[in-house]
Amino acid sequence: MSRLITLITGLSFALFSASTEVRRAGNYAATCQEIATSVSSSASKVYYNGSPQYTKDNDHWASSSSQTSACSFEPATAQDVGIALQILAKDQTPFAVKSGGHSAVPGFSSTPGVQIALFSFSEIVYDASADMATIGMGLIWDDVYTELEQYDVTVVGATSPGVGIGGVILGGGYSYLSNQYGLSLDNAVAFELVMPNGTVASITSSSDSDLFFGLRGGFNNFGIVTTVTVKTYPQSQVWGGRISYAEAQWDEVNTVIANFVANVSDTKAFVHSTGDYAAGEPFVSNILFYDAPEYPDGIFDDFLAIEHFDEDLSTRSYSDLILTLPTNVTTGFRVMFSWVPLEQFTPSILEMVKNQTEFYGAELMQYSTTLISYDVIPYLPSLYDHYDTPSAFPSSRDSGQGHSFIELYYGWTNPDDDAKMHQVAAESVAYMKQFIVDAGQDMTNALLYPNCAPSGTALEDMYGDALERLQSIRSAVDPDNVMSLTGGWRF
Ligand SMILES: Cc1cc2nc3c(=O)[nH]c(=O)nc-3n(C[C@H](O)[C@H](O)[C@H](O)COP(=O)(O)OP(=O)(O)OC[C@H]3O[C@@H](n4cnc5c(N)ncnc54)[C@H](O)[C@@H]3O)c2cc1C
Ligand SMILES: *[C@@H]1O[C@H](CO)[C@@H](O)[C@H](O)[C@H]1NC(C)=O
Ligand SMILES: *[C@@H]1O[C@H](CO)[C@@H](O)[C@H](O)[C@H]1NC(C)=O
Ligand SMILES: *[C@@H]1O[C@H](CO)[C@@H](O)[C@H](O)[C@H]1NC(C)=O
Ligand SMILES: *[C@@H]1O[C@H](CO)[C@@H](O)[C@H](O)[C@H]1NC(C)=O
DSSP, X not given: OXXXXXXXXXXXXXXXXXXXXXXXXXXXXXXXXHHHHHOSOTTOEEEOTTSHHHHHHHOOSSGGGOBOOSEEEEXXXXXXXXXXXXXXXXXXXXXXXXXXXXXXXXXXXXXXXXXXXXXXXXXXXXXXXXXXXXXXXXXXXXXXHHHHGGGTEEOOOOSSTTOBHHHHHXXXXXXXXXXXXXXXXXXXXXXXXXXXXXXXXXXXXXXXXXXXXXXXXXXXXXXXXXXXXXXXXXXXXXXXXXXXXXXXXXXXXXXXXXXXXXXXXXXXXXXXXXXEEETTEEEEEXXXXXXXXXXXXXXXXXXXXXXXXXXXXXXXXXHHHHTTSOGGGGTTSEEEEEEEEESOOOHHHXXXXXXXXXXXXXXXXXXXXXXXXXXXXXXXXXXXXXOSSOOSTTOXXXXXXXXXXXXXXXXXXXXXXXXXXXXXXXXXXXXXXXXXXXXXXXXXXXXXXXXXOOTTOOHHHHHGGGHHHHHHHHHHHOXXXXXXXXXXXXX
16 A cells, blocks of 8 residues: 555645636625524525635645636535625626535536635435435535434435535446446436525435436536435445556456456446556556355455555445545545546457557656556446436447546646646547547447546537437526526526
8 A cells, every 4th residue: 555655645745836816806796794693594605715604615636637716615405505695696796606616627526716625514314215315515425324324225326435425426437246236327316406596305216307317417517406306225245445566467356357347247246446647656546346155256356466565455334345446545636637537448448448548657757647557447237227217328228339438637737737738638539539439349339438528528429319408407497597607508
């Protein structure tokens, strides 16, 4: 572990000199004051620059996702979210809605206007008789896993620490449990939604099938969600964790991953492999997961037999397993993500991903690069089969495409390098897509994950044929275009 952390933090010396994006603020102070004096609950509070709450409310996992807001607002009731939305609409003041602050796209949960942070929606109410839990949108998934462990149940959410409920459940949610239970949003049963005009409603598939369709993939296009009710599942201890290998073992690791993908169809087994390039050094780190205290004979033995420099594998709680993907280490960099769907990882595709990691890792080290990584995320072809009603994402479920993914992550510190990083990432993504097509995998209609698509991605590429329906749902619930005052994928 210590070597891994050293590698990742090795080039982060410039981190604390990285400047946050500061835009010239408009005169938004009046809006802030009116919100502060109009709210109905004394627990709903407006904060200003200089207070710790203001700092926390504006903070993001990626420094490139933060801005300096005029004030921050922590509503404590859905009614007060509605009051704020009405004032913001009247003043035409830009605002942001933040749950866990892990969006990698600049401006999606930050603003020069009023930063709304949902931390006060922090309740977890477990209903054992219904196998459901109602969760506040101010929480992170780790907190929910930990809280539900006393009942031996869990929910389908993010795979690493610190990620918010909001962006995941409203955008997708690929989990270690998705081969068994689908995406996070497949497990949503009800949303408490504050509509753009301030009206509070409970949205279920029977109360409003359009909004229930739209909210599962449509983020903040239809208003602000305060709580979500999700299905719960029995959860025992699990087996797994992290195992990392030096470059010399990478080819062996790829052979074992290819065999795993070709041979293992057990929905409880999962491998997530990350090719890293940090501090001038390439290495590969795998998360192995089995949803039981012991894994069945054979399936992970080959991974353990390869020489490795770091190992943190055991029978443990699900919440403890989540901590073994050390994404908190990379907090504070400028970042971008990109996403390449494919049908199946093959030895030649794994070799190509290794080459992309090493090629662009070496090329980008002349910039303020701290870490680049390419994640290999294999899922079973049945990934998208676990749902009751259609959702905004992934709308084209029956196309039989998009079963596995390459996720690209670049981290750096100097804002002057932003354009270069985005340009190089686009070049790498284009190369990988072509390689996959040339390998005979037809991904023409595969949808990109809106949570990992880079700034500027065309809406059609993420929402496909559903886009028209989403646009008409949006204009029905938000005729005055209030939500266009905030960032995000705008229908
Ligand atoms: C370290 C890391 C690990 C990740 N791991 C996973 C993973 O395992 N699986 C996966 O699928 N994805 C993962 N992601 C991607 C993740 O799904 C997105 O970053 C997601 O948007 C984060 O949600 P958030 O609430 O933390 O983000 P935020 O930045 O707070 O919100 C993201 C967007 O959703 C909107 N939004 C959030 N809450 C609400 C709300 N209550 N009402 C209306 N709009 C809202 C925001 O306005 C914003 O536009 C990961 C990302 C990071 C950085
Ligand atoms: C990771 O960061 C989040 C804030 O984004 C914090 O709440 C959480 O406690 C951290 N987890 C660990 C294991 O450090
Ligand atoms: C696993 O798959 C590979 C092909 O990738 C094959 O050569 C091998 O025999 C399989 N092993 C088992 C145990 O099925
Ligand atoms: C490695 O990737 C680079 C950049 O995409 C490409 O130009 C090069 O041909 C690749 N090398 C091999 C051996 O495939
Ligand atoms: C707010 O919008 C919703 C959805 O269009 C509508 O049902 C409701 O009546 C509106 N509320 C007010 C107070 O206009």
